[in-house]
Amino acid sequence: MKTNAHAFSHRHKIHFSECDPAGIVFYPQYFVLFNDLIESWIDTLLPEVGYHGVIGVRRVGMPTVHLEVDFKAVSKMGDDVWLSLDIERIGQASLTLAWACTGTDGVVRMSAQQTIVTTSLDTHKAMPIPDDLRQALEGAAKAAEAAEAREG
Secondary structure: OOOOOOOEEEEEEOOHHHEOOOOEEOOHHHHHHHHHHHHHHHHHHOOOOHHHHHHHHOOEEOOEEEEEEEEOOOOEOOOEEEEEEEEEEEOOOEEEEEEEEEEOOOOEEEEEEEEEEOEEOOOOOEOOOOHHHHHHHHHHHHHHHHHHHHHO
């Protein structure tokens, strides 16, 4: 059961291909899952441009410059989980996200804090977050805060 509001979340069933021989999620797979979640989120925030448009057309990179992760419980093949992200901070050229993988039983399997910097893919130097993306991020943060306040 989803228990609190997030900037973006998606239900996911753990696949065989995401697991190691022990039958649990191989930890690097979480990074793939969350990168996919961020891509889907940007597609939702900027439907006319999408993640591909930001990266491929506009040539705005979004590399991770800091990542802190806690693995709290195992996820196994066939488990249904919620992958969620929240916006912790929006800076001039960076944003900090909080991720969580939570079982449908409410148990947090892993959580992370990620800092992403917007860069020019031509110069590889930091650049301001594009205006339309900034507005969409700010709107998503406000909507999540409002939903959280309603849930009490």
